[in-house]
Amino acid sequence: MLLAALAALVLADASTASQLAWLGAAVALVFLAIGMALGSASAVHVAVAVLGGIFLLRHDTRLLLAPVYGAGLLLVEDLAIQTIELRGVGVVALDVVGARTAGVLAIATIGAVAAAAGALAVTAAPGRSVALTALGALAAVAAVAVIAWVARRRYGGSE
Amino acid sequence: MRGLIALAGAGLVGALASGRPELALIAMPFLVFAGVGLVLAREPRLAVEIELDRTRLLEGSDAMATVRVRNDGGGPVQIEVALLRSRNLTLDPPGAVGILLRAGGHSELAFDVRPQRWGSHAVGPAVVRARDLLGVTTWEGRLGGRADVRAFPREQRLRELVAPLRTQPFLGTHVARVRGEGIEFADIRPFRAGDRVRHINWRATARRGAPQVNDRHPEHSSDVVLLLDTFEEARDRAGGTLDDAVRAAAALARACLARRDRVALVDFGGTLHWLEPAFGATQLYRIIDALLSSDIAFSYAWRNVDSIPLRVLPSGALVLAISPLLDERSLAMVTDLRRRGFDLTVIEVSPLDHASPGESGDDAVAFRLWRLQREAMRARLQSLGIGVAVWARDGDLGPALEGVNRFRRSARPAMRA
Numbered sequence: 001m002l003l004a005a006l007a008a009l010v011l012a013d014a015s016t017a018s019q020l021a022w023l024g025a026a027v028a029l030v031f032l033a034i035g036m037a038l039g040s041a042s043a044v045h046v047a048v049a050v051l052g053g054i055f056l057l058r059h060d061t062r063l064l065l066a067p068v069y070g071a072g073l074l075l076v077e078d079l080a081i082q083t084i085e086l087r088g089v090g091v092v093a094l095d096v097v098g099a100r101t102a103g104v105l106a107i108a109t110i111g112a113v114a115a116a117a118g119a120l121a122v123t124a125a126p127g128r129s130v131a132l133t134a135l136g137a138l139a140a141v142a143a144v145a146v147i148a149w150v151a152r153r154r155y156g157g158s159e
Numbered sequence: 160m161r162g163l164i165a166l167a168g169a170g171l172v173g174a175l176a177s178g179r180p181e182l183a184l185i186a187m188p189f190l191v192f193a194g195v196g197l198v199l200a201r202e203p204r205l206a207v208e209i210e211l212d213r214t215r216l217l218e219g220s221d222a223m224a225t226v227r228v229r230n231d232g233g234g235p236v237q238i239e240v241a242l243l244r245s246r247n248l249t250l251d252p253p254g255a256v257g258i259l260l261r262a263g264g265h266s267e268l269a270f271d272v273r274p275q276r277w278g279s280h281a282v283g284p285a286v287v288r289a290r291d292l293l294g295v296t297t298w299e300g301r302l303g304g305r306a307d308v309r310a311f312p313r314e315q316r317l318r319e320l321v322a323p324l325r326t327q328p329f330l331g332t333h334v335a336r337v338r339g340e341g342i343e344f345a346d347i348r349p350f351r352a353g354d355r356v357r358h359i360n361w362r363a364t365a366r367r368g369a370p371q372v373n374d375r376h377p378e379h380s381s382d383v384v385l386l387l388d389t390f391e392e393a394r395d396r397a398g399g400t401l402d403d404a405v406r407a408a409a410a411l412a413r414a415c416l417a418r419r420d421r422v423a424l425v426d427f428g429g430t431l432h433w434l435e436p437a438f439g440a441t442q443l444y445r446i447i448d449a450l451l452s453s454d455i456a457f458s459y460a461w462r463n464v465d466s467i468p469l470r471v472l473p474s475g476a477l478v479l480a481i482s483p484l485l486d487e488r489s490l491a492m493v494t495d496l497r498r499r500g501f502d503l504t505v506i507e508v509s510p511l512d513h514a515s516p517g518e519s520g521d522d523a524v525a526f527r528l529w530r531l532q533r534e535a536m537r538a539r540l541q542s543l544g545i546g547v548a549v550w551a552r553d554g555d556l557g558p559a560l561e562g563v564n565r566f567r568r569s570a571r572p573a574m575r576a
Contacts, residue, residue, distance in 0.1 A: 045162040049169060052185050056177075066184035074188040077166070081294065089239050090254030096237050099259055103293050107195055111188025118187060122180045133175070140171035140183065147193050148164055 002079070006051055006072045024054035032076075036083050044080040048073050063122060067115030071108035078104045163193045163295070196295030203291075204231040205238070207303035209283040211272065218277045218310040224250075226268040226285055226303065230260035239288040240268055243301075245280040248308075249273045255288075274310035276402055278451050282306045311447055314410035315556050320418070321546070321563055323381035324502040325475035331380025331419040341377035348374055382423070382436050382473045383415045385446070386496075388482030388489045389428025392455050393510030398552075400483040400508040405450045407481050407506055407556055412446045423471050424449055427492065429456030433471045462488060464495045472496075478503045483510045484536065497543050504546040504563050507537070512552040544570055 028051040035043030055062070055069055082100060086092055170186025173179070206229040213222040230236055241255035251271035258266050274280050283305045289298045326335040334343045347363050350370035363371035385408050392401040408424070415422045416439065423436035424446050434442075434449055464472075472478070478501045482489045497503045511533075516526035537547050546563035550556055 041162055045166055048166060052166075052170060052182065053173075055181060055185060056179055062181045063184070066181040067187065070185035070188040073185060074192055077163075077189075078192075078294070085290075085294065086257060088254055089257045090252040092257040093259060095259045096257045099235070099292060100237065100294055104192070107192045107293065108188050110195070111191035114191055115184040115187035118180070118184050122184075133178075136183075137175050140168075140175060143190055144164060144168045144171065147167075147190065147197065150197050151164070151193075 002072060002076050006069060006076065021054050021057045024050055024057070028054070032080060036080055039084045039087055041081055041084060044077060044084070047080075048077045051076070063119045067112040067119060070115055071112040074108045074111060075104060163189055163196075167193060192293070193295065196291065196293040199234065199293065200291035200296045201232055201234040203234075203236045203238075203289040203298055205229065205236070205287060205289060205302060206231060207240070207285050207287060209242070209285060209303045209306050211282065211306045211308055214307060215309050215311065216274070218274050218313050220273070222272045222308055224270040224272045224282050224306065226270065227265065228258070228260065228268065228287070229265040230262060233262055235259060235261045235264075235292050237290045237292070237294065241286045242270055242282055243284060243286060244272075244282050245278075247274060247276040247278065248280045248282065249275060250282075255286075272308065274308065276398065277310050277312035277405055280308050280310060282308060309451060312406040312409045312450065314406060314413060317410055317414040317560070318557055319561050319564065320411070320414050321477060321479065321504045321560055321567070323383070323420075323477035324567075325477075326379035326381045327421070327473075327475065329380045329419075329421075331378055333379055333381055333418075334376045335379040337377065338374045339377040341375040343376040343378075345374040345376045347371050380419045380421065380438075382421045382476035383411075384423045384425060384436070384472055384476045384478045385411060386425045386427055386478055386480040386482075386492075387450070387453060388480065388484075388486070389426055389430075389453055389455055390458075390486035390489055391483070393483055393485065393513035395513045398513075400485075400510050400513060401453065401455060403550070403552060404481045404483070404508045405453055407508065407550060408450055409447055410556060411479055411481075411506075413443055416440070416443050421473075422446065423473075423476070425467055425471055426450075426453055427462065427467070427489075429458030429460070431462065431466055433468065435471055436473060436476070462492070464492060464499065472501070476501065479506060480504070481506045481508060483508045484533070485510055490536065490540075493540065493545060494543060497545050503544075504548065504567075505540060506556075506559070507547055507549045509549055509551045541566065541570070546570070 028047040031043045031047035031050065034040065035047060052073055055066065058065070082097065167186045167189040170182045170189065174181070174183035174186070208227040210225045210227070211222050212225070216222055224242065226240055226242065228238060228240060237257065237259055239255040239257045242250055244250055251273070256268050258268070260266060272282055283303050284301045285303045287300055287302050290296065323333060326333050334341070338345050347360055348371065350359065350372050354372045358372040360371045360373045387404060387408050389401065392399045394400070412422050412424070419438065421436040421438050422442060424434040426432040426449065432449060434445055478496055480493050480503065482505060484490060484505070484507050493503060493505055511530065514526070516523045540547050546566045548559035548563040550559045
């Protein structure tokens with residue numbers, strides 16, 4: 001349902017690229033279904049990536065909606081992964097799903113707020129320049145590298 | 160975790176490459192999630208104990224396995240607990256159980272344990288998968304010890320047993336063929352010096368004009384040797400002939416020991432195990448313990464009666480061979496025992512219940528031929544004076560033994576010869 005809502009958000013304003021948006025939504029749906037049926041997290045990641053990609057097909061208010069869209073994608077991703085993780089579990093206590101979903105909702109909200117702050121910064125920033133792009137690239141690479149380094153340092157090769 | 164970082168990275172790279180900041184904004188919640196998840200995640204310190212409320216039970220009955228899980232770590236963890244178990248053991252719930260444990264919290268999980276077959280089974284250790292609250296990191300391991308449960312075979316209650324031809328000079332419940340002190344009337348004979356006055360039959364004495372005494376049969380016990388054939392078995396999904404053979408052996412041992420016979424056990428197959436004859440409840444536990452470790456051991460070795468120690472096969476013992484009669488070596492052994500003068504009965508645990516006639520006409524013909532061969536083999540054994548009781552799965556062993564007793568009554572002169 002969440003996936004359908006996110007796809008509808010794009011389709012409502014895709015106008016000329018609506019066919020491509022429909023195709024993207026269908027591909028995302030198929031990958032998500034495959035991922036949940038076969039227990040493959042990679043297929044879920046692909047579905048989320050495709051769904052993220054088709055957001056660019058929207059015409060208006062992209063910057064405004066991107067934080068909410070990102071938070072929605074995170075929820076889709078986590079709910080699908082939870083479903084996969086709990087496939088082999090016979091009995092699940094309610095608080096297992098409840099606590100995790102509440103945690104992810106909270107993080108998604110924080111993430112959306114951070115993204116909204118980013119959107120504000122983008123709106124307020126002066127025109128595009130090489131220096132600004134380089135700074136952005138450096139910040140992005142640094143953020144991913146730091147997280148990957150922390151993950152590797154704390155947990156070695158395992159997830 | 161890798162997937163999250165990859166998605167976030169893809170969003171950022173896509174934003175830089177295409178000059179569309181929306182992609183970076185979409186990736187932002189993923190980055191925050193990965194970062195916060197990593198900061199909050201703590202390596203769990205879990206302790207698991209597995210305990211069974213009963214370690215001895217009948218096959219098919221239930222025991223309760225309690226799994227105690229304690230979280231000694233600093234944060235909440237989602238835990239999935241699954242129990243490792245032996246092949247013939249079923250658990251309820253069958254899969255893993257998922258719970259949430261706060262820091263310092265503990266929980267008790269209950270699993271119903273049911274052995275489907277007799278034998279020694281193991282429950283545990285527990286396979287535990289723990290995740291932090293957001294599911295960013297996962298740990299897996301085997302925790303807790305192993306709890307053993309022994310499932311005893313479910314026995315039939317036997318009302319009738321095979322009556323032995325010869326008895327031993329110990330007090331028992333069989334009416335002996337010899338004469339002596341006892342309850343069962345045997346004959347009237349003239350008084351001899353040394354006879355007790357209380358044995359005089361006064362009516363016969365008055366009629367014959369000379370003192371006559373009553374002769375009686377004493378009550379003796381007998382030696383019974385249970386010979387379990389473990390050379391080969393027929394098996395399907397529901398079980399095998401060895402499963403039934405062990406149930407029959409346990410029921411016979413209990414019934415024979417209850418009528419004060421000395422009982423021995425010989426596990427005759429690829430490997431040879433035996434228990435010397437003895438009386439009483441202790442012997443019953445020894446026999447059942449030995450039966451629980453019975454298994455089909457494949458071997459090309461040709462074994463015969465000489466492999467069995469003499470003290471396990473006392474002279475005059477009643478030998479009850481429990482066998483599916485599938486292996487030539489078993490057949491050779493029973494005929495050899497009979498030719499050596501042992502009082503022998505074969506309890507044939509029918510392999511027909513575990514075999515299907517097949518789909519094609521040729522298969523059906525082959526199946527009929529096999530059945531005819533088995534009938535011919537049975538007739539050959541009976542011609543040697545060996546009683547054969549055919550015991551079908553889910554059938555009652557009592558009527559089968561009654562059939563053998565009928566055969567033994569009619570074949571007695573030949574058997575003595």
